Structures are given as C-alpha cells and as structure tokens.
Amino acid sequence: MxxxxxxxxxxxxxxxxxxxxxxxxxxxxxxxxxxxxxxxxxxxxxxxxxxxxxxxxxxxxxxxxxxxxxxxxxxxxxxxxxxxxxxxxxxxxxxxxxxxxxxxxxxxxxxxxxxxxxxxxxxxxxxxxxxxxxxxxxxxxxxxxxxxxxxxxxxxxxxxxxxxxxxxxxxxxxxxxxxxxxxxxxxxxxxxxxxxxxxxxxxxxxxxxxxxxxxxxxxxxxxxxxFTEAHRLPAEDALDITTHARTRGLHIVCLRLSRIANFDDMDPLAQEPSVRLTMLNPGQAIPGDADVVILPGSKSTRGDLAFLRAQGWDIDLAAHIRRGGHVLGICGGYQMLGRSIADPDGIEGPPGTDPGLGLLDVTTTMTPKKTLTEVTARHADTDVSVRGYEIHIGETDGPDRARPFARIDGTTEGAQSSNGLITGSYLHGLFRDDAFRAAWLARFNATSTTQYDQSVEQTLDVLASHLRHHLDTRALFAAAK
The missing domain is CATH 3.40.50.300 (P-loop containing nucleotide triphosphate hydrolases)
Structure with missing residues (x-):
C-alpha cells in the first residue's frame, strides 16, 4: 500500500x-x-x-x-x-x-x-x-x-x-x-x-x-x-542565486528583471571558478568591466522591457556594446533584443506593440500557442552539440536569424548581430551541458572545470547524509500513511 x-x-x-x-x-x-x-x-x-x-x-x-x-x-x-x-x-x-x-x-x-x-x-x-x-x-x-x-x-x-x-x-x-x-x-x-x-x-x-x-x-x-552546500543545487528563488565576491575571471552580469524566469540558467556559471557572476539588482548600473551581459527569461516580456528601461539599463547596454562587450538574450531576453514585441491578443497584458532594444534585427509576435519541448541543438559558432529546452510563447523572425545561435535538425534557432556581439536564443538550460559550457566559455578565454549534473547528484547525496545525521528519519517515515 x-x-x-x-x-x-x-x-x-x-x-x-x-x-x-x-x-x-x-x-x-x-x-x-x-x-x-x-x-x-x-x-x-x-x-x-x-x-x-x-x-x-x-x-x-x-x-x-x-x-x-x-x-x-x-x-x-x-x-x-x-x-x-x-x-x-x-x-x-x-x-x-x-x-x-x-x-x-x-x-x-x-x-x-x-x-x-x-x-x-x-x-x-x-x-x-x-x-x-x-x-x-x-x-x-x-x-x-x-x-x-x-x-x-x-x-x-x-x-x-x-x-x-x-x-x-x-x-x-x-x-x-x-x-x-x-x-x-x-x-x-x-x-x-x-x-x-x-x-x-x-x-x-x-x-x-x-x-x-x-x-x-x-x-x-x-x-x-x-546546509552549507545548498548553493550547489538549482535555485528555487532568484534571490538565492549566488553572486560571488571574486575579483578575477570572466565577468558575467545577469540583469535581475522583476519577472525573471528560469533563472537557474545561471547556476552552472555561478559554480565555475573562472567566472565572476553578478546578479545585478534594480537601481544598480551595469559595471564597466562586464565582459558579457545576460538578459534572462521573463514571465512578462513587455513589462520587464519597461522595467529594464526604468533602471537605465538600456543606456548601460549601449555603452557596454560600444566598449566591445557581448550580450546574450535568453527567451524573453532574446525577444527584448529585437526591434519590436507585439502582443495583439493581450496574452501577457494589455494588447499592443512596444519597441524593443533594437540590438537584433528581429521582431516578435506573441501567440497563444506555448512551446514546451526538450531539444538537442548544434551551436553555430562552435559546432558543439547542446542540450536544452524551450518554454515560451511568441514567434521571432527577421534578417539576423540568417546568423543563428544554433541549428535544430537543420532548422535555425536564435539570431546573432553582424558584428557577433549580440546573440539571442530561446534555449534554456544550455549552460547545464558541460561540453557546451566549456566551449562557450573558451570563446572568452575562460576555462570550465565543473561537471554540473554530477555536482548536483553528489550534493543530493551529501544533503541526504546531512538529514540522516540530524533527523530521526526512521520515525519521520513511520509517520507516513
């Protein structure tokens, strides 16, 4: 029973x-x-x-x-x-x-x-x-x-x-x-x-x-x-993602949007010793020494685009790009990078169209159908296979898709600017893939030494041992009915 x-x-x-x-x-x-x-x-x-x-x-x-x-x-x-x-x-x-x-x-x-x-x-x-x-x-x-x-x-x-x-x-x-x-x-x-x-x-x-x-x-x-190893497990809350006090390494800045979604995309990067990850809070300027700025997923793309502008991050991004900095938009962040975001049916809020950041020559239209799928793609720049998943509404298209982020069964995915500094993709979970993460970091002269999935499994074992030591698990499980 x-x-x-x-x-x-x-x-x-x-x-x-x-x-x-x-x-x-x-x-x-x-x-x-x-x-x-x-x-x-x-x-x-x-x-x-x-x-x-x-x-x-x-x-x-x-x-x-x-x-x-x-x-x-x-x-x-x-x-x-x-x-x-x-x-x-x-x-x-x-x-x-x-x-x-x-x-x-x-x-x-x-x-x-x-x-x-x-x-x-x-x-x-x-x-x-x-x-x-x-x-x-x-x-x-x-x-x-x-x-x-x-x-x-x-x-x-x-x-x-x-x-x-x-x-x-x-x-x-x-x-x-x-x-x-x-x-x-x-x-x-x-x-x-x-x-x-x-x-x-x-x-x-x-x-x-x-x-x-x-x-x-x-x-x-x-x-x-x-439990001191908690940071090695996927974060349940965006506030739980660790911002390391490292002073060296590839400086990656992720914008903490008001409706940030699937923020555990950052977890594998946070655990890399060669990476200095900053989860940037509202009201803070994008640091001038940032190497890569990530616009993460959002549950309210148009709303968070307005939020981004209210922080002055659009101005900071323009300065970051002038300095030769890179930008990666994931899912909602990818949509924000384009020329416009249209929501004619009011799926995420009042119907309407908002101008995007204009950093990629693509446009997005929100549609009722939601994409939910696990995918295996091939990264265009490194030709490395990458496992991830899509979870989004909206369709994005435009000239910059001729330079895709990846290919899935011969179909292009994502987009890249002509100068290679701006990239967008709908793929979540891509940094969990050890081979892809290593190849992506290598493009910025950073090395990967972490086996992420193995680290999570080991941490679950350590957590189990921690609970066994401090709880009466026999009596606890006996309470089940």
Missing part, C-alpha cells in the same frame, strides 16, 4: 523544497520507489516534463533525487506571476488561464479535482509520495478552498510534519502559534515538527525544543543545521 507524508512550513522559504529533495534521496537510497508531489506551486522557474508540460523547478530537482524524470503529475497546479496582481495558471502542465489574485479562489474547487487525480496516479506507481506544502497553513484566512496545505491534507488524509526556520528567529512562536490558529481537525493531522537552518551547536536549542513539544504535544524529529 502506498504511503504519503506532507512537509509543510511555518512560512515561505523555510527550506521545504530542499528538505523534500533530501528525504526523497534518502527514501531512494533505502530502496523505496518514491516520488515528489506539490499540489500548488507559485514560481516562474519551471521545468519541461517528459510528458510535454511544465512544473516547478523544485519538483524537477526532487524528481532527480528520486531517480525519476519530471512529470506533470508531480505539480498539477503551477502559478506563474505575470504582474503584482495576476498569474498564469498552469494545470497538468498546460496553460489554463490568467487570473487576478482576488479571482483565483473561484478556480480552486475545480483545481482540487485535478490535484487529487494527479496524486492518485502517482500513488498507483510508487511506494511513497513525499508532498511539499506551499507558504504556511497558519494563513488561515486562505483556508477556505485551500488546495496547497491543510485543504489538500484533509482531502487526501495525508499526515503532516511541520518545519520551522530558526534562522529567521521566533521559531518557538512559529510552531506553537501555527497550532494555536489551526482548526483542531487540521492540527490533528500534524504528527510532529522539525527545526531547520540552525547555525552553531544544535544542542543549544534543547530547551526551546522541549518547550515546543510541551506546548504542542507534537514530537520533534530533529534540529537541522544550516
């Missing part, structure tokens, strides 16, 4: 995604067929799945920890924010609609059915399902119609373990307070707690640990010290 266990947090960014990934790897090492599941995720960092859809990047990492290919059943509802008040709703890997936050509640009843169907399909194929909550169950104002935390747990009778983040402070209040505001029937599903991100000697929290146990009646499963 398949069992399930849900990890919920006292708030966002308490480490749920990483904990589930580590527990997935432990279960796999223990010989179980295990799969991850997150009923509802909100992220613009998505992965293309084996069944031609998209899910949150965190669930793709968790799938890797299980030794599985990502599948849409692992994250049936994905919300991709397009504005401060609205999100694209992805259901079973495909775009359903775009809604304002205040209208999303009306969709939840029909989404719960999709969530439980995906959950049941996963259960039919595996021994154990490890479920990740979203946000916090203490947000009881959102409890009616909830599908992400206790609403899901109650609907599926899934036991819960609550995780608190001691690094933020107030962890006793986080956990005790969560119990205090929960409906008693919801609280009854919680089988215990764990403390994450402790710095120093965990025994210093022994008294606090006991206070939580005494006040809640819940058993503790352990105190987990800060």
């Amino acid at each position: 398949t069992r399930a266990l849900m990890i919920q947090g006292t708030g966002s960014n308490v480490g749920k995604s990483m904990l589930v990934a580590g527990l997935c790897r432990i279960a796999q090492q223990n010989g179980l067929s295990v799969a991850p599941f997150k009923p509802q995720n909100m992220s613009n960092n998505a992965a293309v799945t084996s069944d031609g859809g998209e899910i949150g990047r965190a669930q793709a990492l968790q799938a890797l920890a299980c030794g599985l290919a990502p599948h849409t059943d692992m994250n049936p509802v994905l919300l991709k924010p397009e504005t401060d008040t609205g999100s694209q709703v992805i259901v079973n890997g495909k775009r359903l609609t775009t809604v304002r936050a205040r209208d999303y509640a009306t969709l939840k009843p029909q989404l719960l059915h999709a969530v439980t169907e995906s959950f049941d399909r996963l259960k039919s194929h595996h021994d154990l399902i490890l479920v990740e909550g979203a946000g916090s169950p203490a947000e009881v104002n959102l409890r009616p119609g909830d599908i992400a935390n206790m609403g899901f747990a109650r609907a599926t009778d899934t036991p819960v373990v609550l995780c608190g983040d001691i690094d933020r402070g107030g962890v006793i209040a986080q956990i005790v307070g969560t119990q205090a505001v929960l409906d008693p029937a919801d609280a009854a599903l919680i089988k215990g707690f764990m403390i994450n991100k402790f710095r120093g000697d965990p025994h210093l929290f022994d008294d606090g640990y006991k206070i939580i146990e005494d006040h809640t009646g819940w058993p503790g499963f352990g105190v987990i010290p800060w």
